[in-house]
Every structure is written in structure tokens, then in C-alpha cells.
Amino acid sequence: IDEVSSKMKACLELINSYKMNNQKVLLFSTFTKVFDLFEEEFYLNGITYFKLTGTTSKEKRKEYVDRFQNNEVDVFLISLKAGGTGLNLTQAEAVIHFDPWWNLSAQNQAIDRAYRIGQHKNVQVHKLIMKDSxxxxxxxxxxxxxxxxxxxxxxxxxxxxxxxxxxxxxxxx
Structure with missing residues (x-):
């Protein structure tokens, strides 16, 4: 792949907009390979992040959550399957679903990671859907x-x- 897709470009613009306003983003995807592409773009654009997938240890998971809550990074990349339970991410002001999952409940649970006790911010939810796909x-x-x-x-x-x-x-x- 020589160049990022128009969907990824739009997502990066959205993330940059939140970053410029010092707002934190949760970025969910069903496909962890998508994160590899984002990581490269984040590096090129000076966007800091953590990544949580099914291979992330319990210790790292807790560390990443604590550090995200302490505003140490701009974006938290989270696979839908790994991020479905046990996360309290109230520093997020945006949730982006990069791709849809068959199970709407799983997506809604992901959104709930930002809507927890202690959330005092408005949280914007974005679902990125490619037309005619x-x-x-x-x-x-x-x-x-x-x-x-x-x-x-x-x-x-x-x-x-x-x-x-x-x-x-x-x-x-």
C-alpha cells in the first residue's frame, strides 16, 4: 500500500482536530492490522497513542488505561474484542469506530468505555462508513x-x- 485510503485520511483529520483542542480519542477497529497503518501515520503526524489488542497483557492493559486517564497520549487504539469489558476511559471526548462490527451491542459497549461514572465531558461518537461498500x-x-x-x-x-x-x-x- 503506497498511500492511505480516503477513509483513513478523513479519520486522521478528525483525530488531528481533536488533538489541536487537547481532546483525547478512543479509536476502535475490528481489524488489528488497521492499527499498523495508523501507527505509521501517527508517527509521521506526531500523534501519541497506546494500543490495546487481545495480545496486550493484563499488566500493560492497566498501565495503558491509567496513563490514558492521566492524559499521557492523544489516542487509544482499541480492538473491539479486547476493549469490550473492564475499561474506564473518562478522559476521552471522542469515540471513533473506524469500521462497523456485525454486533451492534459490541460497538455500543465500546462507546460505553467513555460513558462511565466520573465522566464530566461531552463525548462525540463517530462511525466511519464507506459509501457503496x-x-x-x-x-x-x-x-x-x-x-x-x-x-x-x-x-x-x-x-x-x-x-x-x-x-x-x-x-x-
């Missing part, structure tokens, strides 16, 4: 799953009997 399809699937969950779990308005035949078929196609 599989990411759009995943986003639509997430929305459908949320609608179904709202019908059955949340006991909101509507139920499955209000879906048309085409809507039901689309759910299973």
Missing part, C-alpha cells in the same frame, strides 16, 4: 437487528406481524 450493508443489518430487538426485547411499538412479506424475506436473505 459492505460497511453500508453491515450498517443496514445493524439497524434491522436493532428494530427487531426493539420489537421483542424492548417491547416498543410494533411487532413482527406488522412486517410485510418482503421485509420478512429480506431479514432472511
Amino acid at each position: 459492505i460497511e453500508e450493508k453491515i450498517q443496514k443489518l445493524q439497524n434491522k437487528k436493532k428494530e427487531l430487538a426493539d420489537m421483542f426485547v424492548e417491547n416498543n411499538e410494533g411487532n413482527i406481524t406488522s412486517l410485510s412479506k418482503d421485509e420478512l424475506m429480506e431479514l432472511f436473505s
Whole structure:
């Protein structure tokens, strides 16, 4: 790869904007290889960061969280699977989802890392979705799953009997 994608460029611009305002960012991705590309760009742009993946030891994990909370870095790169539980990152003022995950609950849990007891800042959440890509399809699937969950779990308005035949078929196609 000779050059970063337009999506990564947009993400870097967003991160630089937060950095200029001394605001901390949580950057989530499903794919840890994406972090390798970000690390190179961060180095070139003077952006400090920590990275948490499934291979990060418990000791390093705690150290990185404590140091992030003490404002020692600009960005915390976190894989969705590794960042789903046990993190309290209230210094973050932005959450960026670089790519969507099939499970909306996992993404929401990631966002919750910044919304903890002790959070006194407004937190902006950004979901970066490429137009006309599989990411759009995943986003639509997430929305459908949320609608179904709202019908059955949340006991909101509507139920499955209000879906048309085409809507039901689309759910299973």
C-alpha cells in the first residue's frame, strides 16, 4: 500500500482536530492490522497513542488505561474484542469506530468505555462508513437487528406481524 485510503485520511483529520483542542480519542477497529497503518501515520503526524489488542497483557492493559486517564497520549487504539469489558476511559471526548462490527451491542459497549461514572465531558461518537461498500450493508443489518430487538426485547411499538412479506424475506436473505 503506497498511500492511505480516503477513509483513513478523513479519520486522521478528525483525530488531528481533536488533538489541536487537547481532546483525547478512543479509536476502535475490528481489524488489528488497521492499527499498523495508523501507527505509521501517527508517527509521521506526531500523534501519541497506546494500543490495546487481545495480545496486550493484563499488566500493560492497566498501565495503558491509567496513563490514558492521566492524559499521557492523544489516542487509544482499541480492538473491539479486547476493549469490550473492564475499561474506564473518562478522559476521552471522542469515540471513533473506524469500521462497523456485525454486533451492534459490541460497538455500543465500546462507546460505553467513555460513558462511565466520573465522566464530566461531552463525548462525540463517530462511525466511519464507506459509501457503496459492505460497511453500508453491515450498517443496514445493524439497524434491522436493532428494530427487531426493539420489537421483542424492548417491547416498543410494533411487532413482527406488522412486517410485510418482503421485509420478512429480506431479514432472511
